[in-house]
Amino acid sequence: MNSRREPTFGPPPSEAPDPDTIRADFRPRRPPPPPPRPLWPWLLGLGLLVGVGGGVYLFRESLADRLLPSTRHAQLMEEAAVALAEGRLSAADGRGARELYTAVLALNPDHAQAREGLRRVAQAALAQARARLDAGDREGAREMLALARTLAVPAPELAPVENELRRLESEESELGRLLSAADDARRAGRLDGGADSALALYRQALAAAPDSAIARAGLQAVLADLLRTAAERLDAGDQDGALMLVQRVEAIDAAHLDLPPLKARLSEFQAGQGQHRSEALAAADAARREGRLSEARDGYRAILAVEPEDNRARQGLEQVAAALAQQAVRAAADFDFETAEARLVEAREIAPGHPAIRDAEARLLQARARASTVEEAPLASSPQVLRLLEEAERAAAARRFVDPPGDSAWDILRNARALAPNDERIYAAMEALVPRARRCVEDDMAANRLSQAGECLEAIVAMNPNEPTLPELRRRLAERWIGRAEERLGAGELGEAERAYRAAQGIEPNHAGLPALAARIEQARLARPR
Incomplete structure (x- = not known):
């Protein structure tokens, strides 16, 4: 039998003292006072508390980001970054980058990334202000400058854009x-x-x-x-x-x-005016050649009134003045001094300093002197008349029918007629000059000497404007000039063709072949390389 005894807490219940047997004066013994506690644990705890509190304060943002990654300000930061990337720097509905970063700072005033975001918004606003100004959007540039200024962009950085905006506004x-x-x-x-x-x-x-x-x-x-x-x-x-x-x-x-149509109209008008001027010049030239000097003078003056620099018209007027001076010389040779003076007056009015006028004035003086000494002599025995007849023959043989004035066959015979008005030999010689000039025209046309043929034709006009064969001679000579013009056109010699055209026009202005020739010349002129 096991005699081991289990341990117990206190005496067994049978051995517990009987509360009734406890003495009334019994008092429980007091425990001894505890030993005094040391202060260092308290100081260590307080230090730890202060350290932890300081660390939490200093790293509160980082701790918040780590401990609260899905808070409201994190979402706002993401939306602000997107708005900044899209260029929505500020918006009235609060969805602009500035407003979103500001909202983050409202939640966390010490949020460093939000402050950096606002700085980038400020720089973006300045860049947009510059870009909008370059694009001519001055109102947009003003808005972006105001935003940049609100976000505290330094004044030196704002100054170039602000100065440019002020300059443009001044220019505006x-x-x-x-x-x-x-x-x-x-x-x-x-x-x-x-x-x-x-x-x-x-x-x-x-x-x-x-x-x-x-x-x-x-x-x-x-x-x-x-x-x-x-x-x-x-x-x-x-x-x-x-x-x-x-x-x-x-x-x-x-x-x-509007330029091309008007220039085309102007060209047409100039072409028409040129054609009209050419026709007017040809008519004036024809009148001059036929001795209708007053008509020629008026024609040339009408052209110069429209085109003061027209050299042909100016030269034509000078030729009219020379022709009037020649008439004065011939009148003086006939001792018709009144007519000679009248022609010189007309010539001086047209071209006062023309050499032909000075020559005519000298010949008029000579004629006056000769008239005072001329005495009528018997025709048969007058050696002076015979000498003049011989001189006239030599002049006619040399084709000096009417030029130069005073030394031409016509003028010499007129002088002889003034000395012997009734001498039949003089009249016969004068009548023979026109047929001889006509033969001159024929011979020169046959030899293709068209300019010389024209001179002989002009001599016929001067001696007898009513010569019956004149129209036919004009027509034939004009046709020869037209033929030469067409020949020169075919050879590409536009200048020679134009001169031949003008010669034909001066001889016979109304010739049927002139319009077609003028059209061909104009086409050649337009086709010529410039």
Whole structure:
């Protein structure tokens, strides 16, 4: 039997003292006081608490990011980054980058990434201000500058864009003034011709603002007005005025849409005027050759009134003056001094300093002196008349039928007739001159000496304008000149063809072959390389 005894806590219940037997004066013994505790644990705990609190404060953002990765400000930061990348820097609905970063800072004022985001928004605003200014969007540039200024972009960085904006606004104000003044000038009809004209003001506006659509449209409108005025002048026959305006517009805008049709009209008008002038010149030349000097003079003057620089008309007038001087010489040779003086007066009125006039004046003086000494002598025994007849024969043989004045066969015979009015030999010699000149025309045409044939033809006109064979001679000689012109055209010699055409026109202005020849010459002129 096991005699082991299990341990117990205190005496067994049978051995417990009886509460009734405990003495009344029994008092329990007090435990001894605990020993005093040391202070260092408390100090260590307090230090640890302060350290942990400081670390939490200093690294509160990082701890918040680590401990709360899906908080509201993290979502806002993501949306702000997207808005910044898309260029939505600020928006009234709060979805702009600035507003989103500001919302993050409202949740966490010390959020460093949000502050960096606002800095990038500020720089983006400055960049957009510069880009919008370059694109001409001044209002947009002002908005972006205001945003950049709000986000505390440094003043030195803002200054270049702000200065450029102020300069452009100043130019815009000046541009508005110029455009207003140009509009007023156009309405007042001052299109061109001074610094205050519409054309000058619009051009000045374009120089200040080359991209101004309003200034460019205004300039185009003024040029169109000038071309309309040119068309009106052309309708009124003012070729020079129309040409001046067309050249003015072409110098400013050679590609103006209204230029080509008006230039075509002007070319047609000039061609018509040229044809009309050519016909008028031919008529005046014919009148001069046929001795109708007053008609020739008036024709040349009419041409010069329209075209003051026309050399042919000017030369024609000088030739009329020379012809009048020749008539004065012939009248003086007949001792008709009154007629000679009248012709010289007409010649001086046309060309006062012409050499032929001075020569005629000298011959008139000689004739007056000769008239005072001439005495009528018996015809049969007059050696002077015989000498004159011989001189006239030599002049006719040399083809000096009417030129030079005073030494021609015609003038010599007239002098002889003045000495012996009744001498039949003189009249016979004078009548023989026209047939001899006619043979001269025929011979020269046969030998293709057309210029010399024309001189002989002119001699016939001077001696007898009513010669019956003159129309046929004119027609034939004109045809020869037309043939030469066509031949020269075929050889590509346009200048020679034009000279032959003018010669034919001067001989027979109404010849049926002239219009077709003129058309061919014009076609050749247009086809010629410039």
